[in-house]
Amino acid sequence: MKATETWPRFLDAGDCGLVVEFGDGIDEAVNARVLRLDADLTAASLDGIRETVPTYRSLLILYDPRRIRRQALRDRVTALIANAAGSLETGSHRLWHIPVCYGGPCGEDLDLVAAQHGLTSEEVVRLHSGATYRVYMIGFMPGFAYLGGLPETIHTSRRTTPRQKTPPRSVSIGGKQAAVSPPMAIPSAWQMLGQTPVHVYDPRRGERPFLLSSGDLVRFEPITMTEYERLCALAESGETIAQLEEIDTKAAAALASDPLAEQP
Secondary structure, three states: OOOOOOOOEEEEOOOOEEEEEOOOOOOHHHHHHHHHHHHHHHHHOOOOEEEEEEOOOEEEEEEOOOOOOHHHHHHHHHHHHHHHOOOOOOOOEEEEEEEEEEOHHHOOOHHHHHHHOOOOHHHHHHHHHHOOEEEEEEOOOOOOEEEEOOOHHHOEOOOOOOEEEEOOOEEEEEEOEEEEOOOOOEEEOOEEEEEOOOOOEOHHHOOOOEOOOOOOEEEEEEOOHHHHHHHHHHHHOOOOOOEEEEEOHHHHHHHHHOOOOOOO
């Protein structure tokens, strides 16, 4: 971050979009400010706001300039940010437990990742499944979840040659991030560690087709191929499979400060 840079920064996105930037890197505190503004705008129900799109470090606000002028929107956003200072994340947090079948046909890059770091495949699984991840944003493909919190020991560059089709529901890593893919084959250069039976995107869920939301926490739980196939059948019939736990702010903060710590 440049010493002369000040945040938030407002940028135009065409004639009906306003981008509010809170930083220039992957940072939990920055992301918390993004999500707080998103929540406050939703609660404010401003006339003329069509949609908001949160990312790692910014919020895109799509608006109707015939109903709200840019300066009026900027002034209201500035006031909301000022009012939110010092109270970014409160209440309970959603912690998702997601089963993963690691290695073999489900995780073709597991052994390669292990070799790159001088680890065994079992050690990579232990590190990956032992961490607590934060959902920073949903994007690229429907339900594709970008996760922060990958242990530094297994930070791994993306593949030099992307796969044209990565299997559905892949659990992968790239750089210092982790990810969960939707139930469809997609192009990707991320390193595949496993697959989950969980459908992070399912249009059968109606108004909430996306399972994960920005700000959620995720933990992965290793399962066998037999259990994976059993749970896949249940997921195809519409079951969520992933287990949801509500945890308080103190517990969430403890996990964030030490992602490899045991859950309280």
